[in-house]
Amino acid sequence: MAVASKKIPAPDRVRIRTALLSVSDKTGIIELAKALSNKGVKLLSTGGTHKAIAAAGLAVTDVSDVTGFPEIMDGRVKTLHPTVHGGLLAIRDDAEHQTAMKEHGIEGIDLAVINLYPFEEVRAAGGDYPTTVENIDIGGPAMIRASAKNHAYVAIVTDPSDYAELVAALDTNNGETEYAFRQKLAAKAYARTAAYDTAISNWFAEALNIATPQYRTIGGILREEMRYGENPHQTAGFYVTGENRPGVATATLLQGKQLSYNNINDTDGAFELIGEFSAEKGPACAIIKHANPCGVATGPTLKDAYLRALACDSTSAFGGIIALNQLLDAETAEEIVKLFTEVIIAPEVTEEAKAVIAAKKNLRLLVTGGLPDPRSRGITAKTVAGGLLVQSRDNGVIDDIELKVVTKRAPTATELADLKFAYTVAKHVKSNAIVYAKDGQTAGIGAGQMSRVDSARIAAIKAEDAAKAMGWAQPLTKGSAVASEAFFPFADGLLSAIAAGATAVVQPGGSMRDAEVIAAADEHNVAMIFTGMRHFRH
Template sequence: MSVKANASPLPDRVKVRRALISVSDKTGLEEFAKGLAGLGVELVSTGGTAKSLSSAGLAVRDVSELTGFPEIMDGRVKTLHPGVHGGLLGIRDDAAHAKAMEEHGIAGIDLLVVNLYPFEATRASGASQETIVENIDIGGPAMIRAGAKNHGYVAVVVDPADYAAVLAALTGTGGETTLAFRRELAARAYGRTAAYDAAVSSWFAETLGETTPKRFAVAGELAEALRYGENPHQWAGFYRNGEARPGVATARQLQGKALSYNNINDTDAAFELVGEFDPARSAAVAIIKHANPCGVAEGVDLVTAYRAALACDPVSAFGGIVALNRRLDAASAEEIVKVFTEVIIAPEADDEAIAIVAAKKNLRLLLTGGLPDPRAPGRFVKSVAGGLLVQSRDNGVVDDLDLKVVTKRAPSAAELADLRFAFRVAKHVKSNTIVYARDGATVGIGAGQMSRVDSARIAARKAEDAAKAAGAEKPATIGSVVASDAFFPFADGLLSAVEAGATAVIQPGGSMRDDEVIAAADEHGIAMVMTGMRHFRH
């Protein structure tokens, strides 16, 4: 294949005389097409789009008039023809191109309006494989790429949301497009085809059971350009990837300021954690600060759970995120707004609760319509220098694990319930993780330390601080249970937990020194269970 450079400078202004319109999503189509016709633009279209335009009383030529060939194979082949692609790719100022177009009767296309078959929506709907395949667009992406490549002469529109801007641009220039605008549209066009191809390739990988395909593509649609990233000197944007998982990306924000980068990150962490708790079994509340929980609790209702979660670390809860696994009610809202809170996220909310939160104009309230399934598969992507790390979502659930008692003393029923609770929370705390729990609530959390011993000590110290703040005689870690996200490499971490007052331990096991750790537990009369599953969260 030869590549010829265009020696002539690209024109700034191009008169739009002819538009080819072929859209699956007909939102705003009639008004847009009437606007084009009012500017004297000839309309050419395909199949259902042509019928829609004709029904609206617009003069429209069928694409077969350009190609001299009818649509065939149930519409699979209609635009894949030199009469279309020559009109999109022809360089108007190139003598050889112009001659070829004239000799073969190819009419130039100045504006291409295409949106693609709804592959992503069809896939998400759970349709059959045959239906999904039929919604893989071929002609659309081919035309989009052709027109966008030739953006020196062709404007390409791939999103109904851009119709108004295109009409405004044409109206303001007497029916012409500027080179800067065509370049902007071309960039959006290639972004759309890239995202479309990424969706198709990921579906094929999923269908084939390929966890690590040869090439991996990620794509998202901009939901919001954020003021900045983690810090003011970093730019940031929030993108949706089309996953229907309930959470911050799919939630309705009822009120409050726009979410920041850190708000979104922390709110996601909070709601994923609270999704571990079945609302049919108990109410649950998670309070998050800097993507780590500072208090989590279950209760008979949300008020009880919130108060217990807050008691774990009331200092860190200031300016935090509160996630609920049940409908926000008035009593819970009254409690939560007593403490400065950045975001409340819940499946639903009562009208009275919404009114209570509304009194705090900067407090964001997000409603998701459901909870994330902790067992659902998914993937996690992280960038590193020169590449991407991709892994499956940690969808291990402690209730599904076969817990193995490894000490002489087995945990009591109450201890076992708290051990499961603590391990459920530990899954969502940054490693190294230590979580003390008692009566269905965290009473001390140690996160993100290089040494597990330090995590145990920090969690115990926080419990002591909370006890002093509450006027209690002793910290709630006395008589608590403790969870570790990974094995104890030495007995010292366990002994720190014993010193804090823990009576039972849950941990994955698997250390070379498991026997030493078990012996230390037996020496101090501690019950220990092993899960066989680690929950590192870096």
């Protein structure tokens, strides 16, 4: 049954007489406490926050002196008391609430400044199970939610970045807060506890291997407000979830203008792809345009890898995203800046390379400190009308799969290496996907077509265009390996690939017409392997 409201109107302004300060992140708390103290505000505090404020020479009352009950159980129980929550929840203009306050000696709290135990940070740092559990805050969320519910009378501040605005508001309004300001703070407070609880529930699901929990929430903290979304008429924000995974969300922007919505989406795709190529296996480069790779390559040096990736489709690479799997050096940087590029993302960068890139002031340079692990667990989410589609990350890696040769001819060692390379790239191409590769270099990529045979044809056309642009005698598809991220439903797609010059094929298999496709491969002396793992990407 819903609780009825007494419909007592909220006051426009409330004077701050008593403030409760209890924070884990003590950034700016002393300066705030001084500002409040100078305005004659009585300060209440707990634990480490109380010690810090007292050490700064400010008058501050320990919450335990108000409750008459000491902190116990290693600080687990300190603010869960009627004196605290009555002070936060009391409706000042309700006669019954006033009577209860007087009867039980409860003093109203007009401002609560609270932030939470660093659960997200401990989780991101890979804390063990007991440590992570111990960093689940109980009293903090309870006080935040109580204060936010009673925002008619209480201002709740959960973020140190809001301290300055709070002090400015008090200066403007002679020590009072306005109702609209308290409403805004309350909305942010509930969003904060929601994101906090989301992080906890998702951690439990991961820790206990619960693939589809009954309740699933997705939460994050606003990193920046975007100028617009995919298109200028759409609004957008970039939220970080705290996942401990190197990438665009955790990278440092060393130079360049703000990343756009599309930049972030494309850069994430580029870096997730390049994460498939460990630095120990040698240099690799991926160039992404509109969320699809237009060129991927390995090479003896990073510069070589970049130039080989560029050669696959230099036209599409214009204005693209470049992802590198190793330390970006000056020689590679000098080649990259010859082409208009939106973003470069790499694990590290030399000072010399920074200087080269600095000449292009609008070119964004992101440094991540590491590569994402393609085998790691995690979730991805997509919105649909009225719901969320949530799934585990596609962490299938071809090196972990038992491959099955299904044709009379097995692939050569060189073909097998190129098949693995092509299939790894195809995993990151929008479906239907076809990828030709030769000697660790993409030869042609066909992406996002409604028909797989069209993807095969488009990839071959791309390869022919690249050959003309580079002045090669023939396209790299001649003698190439070809990958399909899902099965060939008919032999026509395979025959198109063979016509383009492919001599070896990798695909998941599983079509009702597998036998027909295998027979077509045998007829043309083409080697084919099945992976048994599909990599649809929509």
